[in-house]
Amino acid sequence: MSKSRRTFPQNLQTHYDCCNLCPRRCGADRTRGRRGFCGQGQALRLAWAGIHCGEEPPVTAQKGSGTVFFTGCTLKCSFCQNHQISHEGLGAEVSTDTLAMIFLDLQKQGAENINLVTATPFIPSIIDSVRLAQKRGLSVPILWNTSGYESGESLELLDSFVDIYLPDLKTLDPVLSDRLFAAPDYPEVARIALIRMTESTEAVFEGDKLQRGVMVRHLVLPGELESTKEVLQWYRENLYGRALLSLMFQYTPVSHGQPVPAHPRPSASFGRESGGATPSSSNTPIPLSNRRVKRNEYDLVFKWLEELKIEEGFVQEFASDEAWLPDFSRLNPFAADLSRAVWHYHEGFVE
Numbered sequence: 001m002s003k004s005r006r007t008f009p010q011n012l013q014t015h016y017d018c019c020n021l022c023p024r025r026c027g028a029d030r031t032r033g034r035r036g037f038c039g040q041g042q043a044l045r046l047a048w049a050g051i052h053c054g055e056e057p058p059v060t061a062q063k064g065s066g067t068v069f070f071t072g073c074t075l076k077c078s079f080c081q082n083h084q085i086s087h088e089g090l091g092a093e094v095s096t097d098t099l100a101m102i103f104l105d106l107q108k109q110g111a112e113n114i115n116l117v118t119a120t121p122f123i124p125s126i127i128d129s130v131r132l133a134q135k136r137g138l139s140v141p142i143l144w145n146t147s148g149y150e151s152g153e154s155l156e157l158l159d160s161f162v163d164i165y166l167p168d169l170k171t172l173d174p175v176l177s178d179r180l181f182a183a184p185d186y187p188e189v190a191r192i193a194l195i196r197m198t199e200s201t202e203a204v205f206e207g208d209k210l211q212r213g214v215m216v217r218h219l220v221l222p223g224e225l226e227s228t229k230e231v232l233q234w235y236r237e238n239l240y241g242r243a244l245l246s247l248m249f250q251y252t253p254v255s256h257g258q259p260v261p262a263h264p265r266p267s268a269s270f271g272r273e274s275g276g277a278t279p280s281s282s283n284t285p286i287p288l289s290n291r292r293v294k295r296n297e298y299d300l301v302f303k304w305l306e307e308l309k310i311e312e313g314f315v316q317e318f319a320s321d322e323a324w325l326p327d328f329s330r331l332n333p334f335a336a337d338l339s340r341a342v343w344h345y346h347e348g349f350v351e
Contacts, residue, residue, distance in 0.1 A: 012124035022074035045071035058210035066111025092345035100132035148190040214243035245313035
């Protein structure tokens with residue numbers, strides 16, 4: 001179900017000359033060794049690729065999602081569970097040809113899709129890699145796993161090859177978005193981006209497996225439930241019936257990017273059976289309180305789902321037991337029953 005018959009954009013590397021790939025529009029000339037807000041130059045950098053079985057059921061499906069974690073990020077949220085790669089720059093450079101080989105290896109290993117995580121800084125190079133891989137037989141859907149902080153120009157590029165969009169909708173409160181990831185324009189940008197995604201990509205299922213379409217993720221933050229309520233109301237009014245919802249309760253306090261106990265995998269379902277940007281006003285994101293979501297907060301969110309008649313989607317179960325955040329310095333950053341490595345920044349391809 002790929003979009004290989006679509007015309008790929010040309011002269012892509014010029015996007016690195018004065019980088020405006022994300023809404024921060026930092027203008028860095030990444031071709032001359034300068035780094036953008038994301039912390040990246042022109043060279044493709046990634047940390048890990050493998051078969052991941054901890055995503056939502058329509059994404060994981062039967063054999064798992066072929067997940068590729070890229071280095072850097074355009075938001076750098078203070079609570080990021082992938083802090084090692086988003087903030088600390090863990091990863092290694094690869095060529096577009098090597099990335100195409102990774103895609104093909106993931107497909108060979110049974111991946112249901114190619115799941116590109118926080119890849120916005122490298123859109124031009126990724127398009128080149130997808131083009132190469134599809135010429136060599138890549139046929140599974142391409143999934144764009146994003147913060148939701150995408151510019152209109154980048155979405156035009158993405159529409160040439162993305163089959164499935166998996167965006168976050170973190171908050172619609174500009175004060176909170178400024179506080180947490182120094183991007184007060186996030187709410188407006190995300191609204192426009194998500195509506196654009198649903199307009200360009202209608203849902204297509206093969207059984208319970210999502211082949212095309214949009215699934216919106218929202219992470220519930222402790223002590224910030226009014227933000228969640230606003231997100232749910234907006235989703236119900238603007239996206240319900242056009243995009244699935246995935247509610248996540250895995251927020252975990254992080255300290256200097258080191259692994260600390262976290263909630264486990266997604267996800268139980270409800271409804272469908274599972275089978276020019278405004279400059280930020282602050283320089284350093286401010287962390288949330290040092291606790292997880294409480295049971296009464298979890299229950300209140302479910303009450304809002306019922307009141308809003310949001311009847312299809314997915315939600316993480318509330319859990320009191322502890323798991324660990326991913327550690328990308330290990331060959332397998334996740335629990336062994338959730339994933340297996342295909343490529344690692346330190347080891348290369350895994351036999």
